[in-house]
Amino acid sequence: MTEQQILDHISRGDETALDYLYKKYYPMMTKMVLKNNGTVEEANDVYQDALIVFWQKVISGDLKITSKISTYLYSICKNCWLKELSRKKRLSYTDQEGSIVQSEPEDIMSKVVQDAMEVLGDPCKSVLTYYYFNEMSMSEIADRMNYSNADTVKAKKYKCKKRLDVLIKKNYAQEDFFN
């Protein structure tokens, strides 16, 4: 598959392109982490994060490719790993100080949203992820999900988001209380 074909597949949201890229560059990207004090788990995690960042950038049209995919991926991987190293350093410092590590409010919220999404089920899950994660237009979502037109998707998205809000508010209040 040529690089342009891979990018075309990603732009269409074809997740098999993600699989393809993952396998193709696995040795190269994980090696960078492993050679810099990372464990296998960290290497996998960083590479997956980097690949998803790349995926999002391509799919949302943010990335103007002027170099090889491997070059972009490598840079993202490196940044992700530096970020992780800095996070680890911070955590280690906090541990030495004897502070109690508390979850950030953002982390709690994120967990609540993820749980709510599971409860929400399809097709709402798909509509919302296409809209927020893939940043697809209403027409694109309509095409993908076989809705008649963009307005139908817009109405569907609104209803789904309302349902999600209800679930979040209910669960977030509980989480907030326990934390």
Place this chain on the structure above:
Amino acid sequence: MQSRDQEEVIAQYLTRRMSEVERVAFEQKISESPQLSQKIEFEKQIAQGIKNYKKGILKSRLDQLELSPSAVETTSIVTKTILAGITAVVIGGLSYFMLTPDEILVIENQETMIGNDGMTEDENAKISLDIDTTYAILSDKKEDERTSSITKYIENTRIKVSKKQSKKGSKSDKVTLQSEVEVVLPDMDGTEMYFDEPFDSLQDFSDDLMKNQAQVNSVPELEIEIEMKRTKKLKYIYVGEKLTLIGDFSASPYQIIEDNTIVEKKLYLYFEQEYYVLTVTSEKKALIPVKDMRLLDYLVDLRNK
């Protein structure tokens, strides 16, 4: 603004669907309304939560992918694979230069097979001339398992060596020259830590490596000639599978490093503390030392291992 409209506008703002003019106007509104600002902050977290949810799904998908054994073994093998494939180092020694300047040493046509137990001579190998060649033994007894992993990649590698002509005007018709052909294996425990910025040559190398990660192709026959000239300027000709080094190479041993893991083989020369990239040229070309620090690091690392 109706609640539904406001929701839609906030969603558009958070997913960057607004034009520049709309965005600036909306940010102005946000700055004027703490209530709206708070609402945006909350919605931003929800949007991030949805993204993280999808990210989690994609990561699970990737976790379930079956990687080829060669890819999985990358944690301990990749570096070794690279090095095992990259380096067929031919070391030329001072003894080569016992020859008179116009004499030529050619390395060709002696085969050596590499098997699971290390390197053994191919019985059918043709040792055509009087050259006493020694081989580095590949097997690492302490690390049999790892060695077999390596040999998996290099089992078809052949190194061909012979001498083309003997010393002219020598007292004896037979001149025994000591030369050494060594296949350098990587350091099994190489845990060097460094960050290397992506740069074209390494990226190209890495990219090409991906295409060849499963095996290392046989080392092509490389014929090396030395044209002795008492000059400080070093030159070379590299065409076909023949490399001619021109100049005074008698001061110290040289090494030729072949990179065979990539589609287009790369050849490097190490001589008197300097590294040189050898590119295909049918005309005499000056040897210019490598100055790119990252490439130098890479080559030093490679050679040390």
